[in-house]
Amino acid sequence: MSTVTPLEHTAIGALAGVTEVCIMQPTVGIKNALQEGRPVPRTLPTLYRGLVVSAGAMLPITAVQFGMNRFLEQTYRRVTGAEQPGTGGRVALAMGAGASSAVLGCPAEFVMIQQQKAGRSLPAEFRHSLSTYGPLKPFKGLSATVARESLYACGYLAVAPLLREVLQRQPAVADVPGGPLVLSGIAAGLLATVATQPADTIKTRMQAFPDNAAHPEYRSLASTAAHIARTEGMGTFFAGLGPRALRIVCAVFILNGTRNTIVDAVDAHRHAAAS
Template sequence: MSVSALEHTAIGALAGVVEVAIMQPTVGIKNALQEGRPIPRTIPGVYRGLAVSAGAMLPITAVQFGMNRALEQTYRRVTGADKLSMGGTVGVALGAGAASAFLGCPAEFVMIQQQKRGGSLAAEFSHIMKSYGALKPFKGLSATILRESLYATGYLAIAPILREALSKQPAVQDIPGGPYVLSGIIAGLIATVSSQPADTIKTRMQAFPDNKANPEYRSFMSTTRHILATEGPGTFLAGLGPRAFRVCCAVFILNGTRNTIVDALQAHRAPHVVPV
């Protein structure tokens, strides 16, 4: 019996929490670099926003894992194929990433505001609701959709495609864990570089929630134009180092958690052969 989409959703939730608990400091450093504020110098400082970050990543990876599995099953039913094509694998991952943005965008908005103001999660949430209203946390949604689509494609599609290709190369086969390590690093770097501009735009938009006070950050296009005109294209890669490190690690953590649990479930459900 194969692992269902619902089970993949639960696995994704667990994998997301594990990844955030390990990698949260890179988020604090990355956001500070993108916003142009000082990098936190203390452990509590770099871990500020951990609760909302974990609360955000749990549903994000849950949706990405579950939606990826559901879309994969739909693709197979529609096409009659036993295995996804390369294009199908990428398309399914893009869809899974886009779906998760509707949960990730508001959660990250709250986290960024909390990191800026330094208050508690409850106090920040109350401040946002009173000052901006319930829809303001969705500011930056278009940038989040673009970022999550590219990010999910990296670890859900590119990583396994590369791992399969590298496993057939004799030079890589001789390296212990070579295909897994190399595919994770390459996929992580591709996912980071391709999605970094969208992540920078999203962070800027969410860091300045008042459209009247900061009209330059009102929309995706106005933010893009403002950054290009005042800071140059290099700004789109601000925070690339810590985010690249996090994404590469996330590829290993998320895929490793998923593969371990899925393999264990499938082994447990495999029919037992009774010796004759």
């Protein structure tokens, strides 16, 4: 059993999240532009616009997801006496960890989207958003963010490891070096992308049009979903699917790879020191 604590998992999650954003930020710029219906950025500096706030958002999100998932696992063991949750339990704990991070990610993504649209610097965007919309407006789209993050965290914290365990028992896959890891990562990443894409599109559209008086159609999750479906068709919910799929598949490898590498190293060091 791992000796790594929830607090240490939180620190690992922060490192993994920043690493993932620094690598994959261009896919975010492309995805947001496609979802909002504006021109796709063509230069690398423009694609990386919003990197600081995006990394600042992802750091606490993955930190909370990693740490909360570990905390919930330990709580489950104490309450039930079971060594490890079953499949349903692992899925439920991962979804709970993801949902808990939405309150941090929602306002940060609001600022990032406004910055990408306007091209302002980060300090200027903070001042503009606060003076124009007030302190609560950045939480617009929170319900959609909760739905997205719970399913996303389920993908990389539960589904990917579960699929890997299944594939490791299949000789045709297990005999291929890295086969279970690669196939489980791709499958979990694609599944998480498709499952979360509608909520992500709704969230992006709500945050891109924060003025409820000017755009009442984007006032709530339900009104936004209804407006998109009625005026643009169901396919719009999957706008930006390609770049987001690339990001999430890569994120599954980056996040799980970082976590597993550090956790294994810490456990090995502590076991060696104790022996």
